[in-house]
Amino acid sequence: MFIRNDMDVSYVRMFHASPNGPSVDIYIDGGLAFKNLSFKNFSEYVQLPMGEYKIEVFPAGQKETPILIQNIKLPEKEVITIAVAGNFEDLQLIAYIEGNADNLPENESRLRIIHLSPDAPNVDVLVDGNLAFKDIGFMDATGYAQLPSGTYNLTVNLADTKDTVLTLNAELKSQKVYTIYMIGNPPNLLAIQSLDGSTFVRFQ
Template sequence: MDCLKIEQGTSLVRVFHAAPQAPAVDVYVNDSLVFSNLEYMNFTDYLPLQAGEYKIDVYPAGTNETPVISQMVDVPEGEMITVAATGNLDDLSLLIIIDHVKQIPSNDFSTFRIVHLSPNAPAIDVLVDGQELINDIQFREGSSYANVYPGNYRIRVVLNSNKTTVLPLKVTLNGNRIYTIYIVGDSPDLAAIQSVDGNTYLCR
């Protein structure tokens, strides 16, 4: 099995387009074009970067005059990082999400977390087969990791305030895997993106 390696002094960094109103974008790192034509709900590949501070500019694809996001990002050493472009057009910013390589997978369990990236959805809870497992996650926040037995699950994303279901899901959570499930979109048009995370991305 081929595995990505995190070399000493570096981290692996990718970009996730999670801004529902934004067009496809180009991503510049320290004024150099690194990722082109990244569309909504898509990830780039991971890119090794030396630990340090970087200027990230996000432009509508094919342009490089006026960025829709311009932000300094600190890259620590020895991590896997998802840099998510979040918000709607009047409130765009980058969110740094650590895809923990220190979280150890287990054959006996599947491990997952929820990251709330829907700009106009209030705080959410997550029910797994009818049982509340994750509580009160605000926009641009992520839950702690939760362990469940491997299998197929019905997941309901509900409003924390009144338990109204805003997104029903059917997901498969395999053993020896760590996942992040990103909740994206403008309500009521929410969607979920399930991504293999951390150590289980390194060796798939």
């Protein structure tokens, strides 16, 4: 099922990726958009017209002193995940445009990695033992790799070493687009596999 949209809007969601940040309420241009978003969780997608927005992040249930204020410029006709990233003392918003499933054959999938662990060094990611993504630094997003659909073993190593810091299994379904987010801080690293909403959106 595809959502076909001919309006000049983008689909936007928030992702709480700050390992020591509190649950938050997020306001866009003064209006409450996302409530009580906690670490490791995504909001729903909302439609926003192209333009620049003032985003304010408050501890959940409060609206006295924001812990982060940042303007974000949104393009039109994209699907975007905005991460609340960094340790609590150094928060920032980072917008990641999602890749779509255009021209993705049956029984093929797309996968990328985003490194959002503020205290972790650069990493390499191996897929079934083969180097797939190299030297990924904090806040970096890799390009998408196209892989046959199926289940894969992913190994995250310190860059240019065989020192493994995280392992996970990823199930990639036919004609779907995925991002794996590396979050948390050593030694408590986590991997969150997310189905990109762009899998289902087609702009006219």
